[in-house]
Amino acid sequence: MSGGAELISPFETLGIVSCNPKKKAFVFLLFQVFILEGEAPAFLVNHLENGHSNGVGVKSESEITEISVDIGDRTFVIGGNHERNTFSIGVRIHDKNSNNWFSPIVLGTGPKPSKGYSASVLKQGRILVIKKGSACNDSIWFLEVDSPYVREHKKLLRKEVVAWSKGVRGNAEKPIVISGPSGVGKGTLISMLMKEFPSMFGFSVSHTTRSPRSMERDGVHYHFADKKVMEKEIEDGKFLEFASVHGNLYGTSIESVEVVTDSGKRCILDIDVQGARSVRASSLDAVFIFVCPPSMKELEDRLRARGTETEEQIQKRLRNAEAEIKEGKSSGIFGLILYNDNLQECYKKLKKLLGLDGVALVNDVEKGINLPTKHTVSKLEDKIIVQETGEETRNKVVLDLSSLNGGAPGRTRGILVEAIKF
Numbered sequence: 001m002s003g004g005a006e007l008i009s010p011f012e013t014l015g016i017v018s019c020n021p022k023k024k025a026f027v028f029l030l031f032q033v034f035i036l037e038g039e040a041p042a043f044l045v046n047h048l049e050n051g052h053s054n055g056v057g058v059k060s061e062s063e064i065t066e067i068s069v070d071i072g073d074r075t076f077v078i079g080g081n082h083e084r085n086t087f088s089i090g091v092r093i094h095d096k097n098s099n100n101w102f103s104p105i106v107l108g109t110g111p112k113p114s115k116g117y118s119a120s121v122l123k124q125g126r127i128l129v130i131k132k133g134s135a136c137n138d139s140i141w142f143l144e145v146d147s148p149y150v151r152e153h154k155k156l157l158r159k160e161v162v163a164w165s166k167g168v169r170g171n172a173e174k175p176i177v178i179s180g181p182s183g184v185g186k187g188t189l190i191s192m193l194m195k196e197f198p199s200m201f202g203f204s205v206s207h208t209t210r211s212p213r214s215m216e217r218d219g220v221h222y223h224f225a226d227k228k229v230m231e232k233e234i235e236d237g238k239f240l241e242f243a244s245v246h247g248n249l250y251g252t253s254i255e256s257v258e259v260v261t262d263s264g265k266r267c268i269l270d271i272d273v274q275g276a277r278s279v280r281a282s283s284l285d286a287v288f289i290f291v292c293p294p295s296m297k298e299l300e301d302r303l304r305a306r307g308t309e310t311e312e313q314i315q316k317r318l319r320n321a322e323a324e325i326k327e328g329k330s331s332g333i334f335g336l337i338l339y340n341d342n343l344q345e346c347y348k349k350l351k352k353l354l355g356l357d358g359v360a361l362v363n364d365v366e367k368g369i370n371l372p373t374k375h376t377v378s379k380l381e382d383k384i385i386v387q388e389t390g391e392e393t394r395n396k397v398v399l400d401l402s403s404l405n406g407g408a409p410g411r412t413r414g415i416l417v418e419a420i421k422f
């Protein structure tokens with residue numbers, strides 16, 4: 001698994017030549033902009049006249065529930081079924097000055113439609129959206145309307161942009177990115193780590209357009225993907241990084257990382273140097289490790305002995321390896337460099353680098369507190385008070401948002417939850 005500078009990419013077939021995968025994703029997004037232009041507003045301004053209080057209003061009609069949030073001259077209308085999208089709730093913007101409606105470009109994966117929402121406007125251009133009646137791990141969401149990530153994309157796309165990010169309680173350990181030339185032993189080292197520490201580490205299952213090897217299983221080693229489907233998902237902002245490696249498309253979906261992190265495990269990514277560069281430029285705060293072979297001869301021997309590639313593919317991988325080793329050592333992407341000569345020695349060093357020689361890593365993920373289905377929401381500085389409604393109860397859940405970190409295109413972490421029962 002690995003790749004150096006690969007010349008052919010799926011984007012070049014579209015006449016787009018850029019080395020930066022992020023830029024390529026933006027170009028795809030630009031196509032979306034053209035599709036959105038000229039769309040008629042799907043509902044009317046007077047929808048907003050119902051139930052506004054403190055800048056947040058709720059409209060509920062049988063199966064349609066939407067919430068409107070005022071920020072300055074704009075109203076963000078979240079929810080409803082105007083997008084006819086069963087995968088993620090819709091977002092519309094009403095500009096009060098021009099009385100115009102916009103369908104913004106919506107980045108990231110948002111919550112699935114629900115029968116009710118509450119919302120609260122936060123600092124840093126974020127709206128907290130609570131899905132009523134959802135499981136605790138799916139109830140807290142953030143719609144970024146003026147965060148640094150959104151502003152960057154607005155500038156690039158010259159269009160209205162909003163971005164979803166799922167809220168996660170507590171903080172998980174930093175993900176680990178492992179790169180190195182094909183055949184150096186990345187997969188072997190990762191397997192050893194996962195075998196020895198199964199409850200501590202989880203593997204980010206990448207997508208690839210290459211064909212499965214005989215022992216590889218879909219969803220375990222890779223998500224084996226159709227090229228067009230994968231390109232569409234990249235276009236939809238679902239990938240943290242992607243790259244053309246040894247002639248195939250590979251990528252890490254945001255979901256793949258989050259599935260691992262949500263389970264309270266530390267996520268390991270096995271990706272090439274181009275991918276590592278993109279992750280480094282993203283909001284994912286990770287540890288970067290580069291694995292070097294003792295020599296090119298030894299690398300070639302390992303690739304041949306593995307017996308998974310044709311002679312032509314081996315030659316291609318070896319050619320790419322030279323550039324990749326050079327970049328891995330000199331680019332400054334990788335804070336840690338490991339030589340995999342003797343496997344057991346290298347594994348010992350890896351464990352030491354990760355602080356596993358004696359010290360146990362504990363993930364501080366709070367579990368088990370559900371938000372009440374029927375509630376009101378109020379804000380007190382950095383705390384959100386979710387007050388259960390009903391005749392008999394005064395139970396509250398307090399969400400402390402003072403240590404939020406992360407955000408779109410990944411999760412928003414650091415939510416501290418306290419239940420107060422009466």
Ligand SMILES: Nc1ncnc2c1ncn2[C@@H]1O[C@H](COP(=O)(O)OP(=O)(O)OP(=O)(O)O)[C@@H](O)[C@H]1O
Pocket residue numbers: 001002180181182183184185186187188189302303305306340341342343344346
């Ligand atoms: N230190 C080592 N000494 C000898 N053989 C090794 C060593 N480390 C790994 N190998 C062997 O080298 C081969 C390649 O290892 P592995 O598949 O883990 O590489 P990789 O870096 O994950 O490659 P790719 O990027 O192509 O997936 C395997 O057959 C593995 O058993």
Ligand SMILES: Nc1nc2c(ncn2[C@@H]2O[C@H](COP(=O)(O)O)[C@@H](O)[C@H]2O)c(=O)[nH]1
Pocket residue numbers: 001002003179180181182206207210241242243245246250251252270271272273274275276
């Ligand atoms: N940029 C990314 N590179 C990836 C990803 N998943 C794997 N890889 C790298 O591809 C090569 C080849 O892998 P192989 O399984 O075909 O031998 C290897 O260097 C991997 O590190 C990914 O999601 N993104």
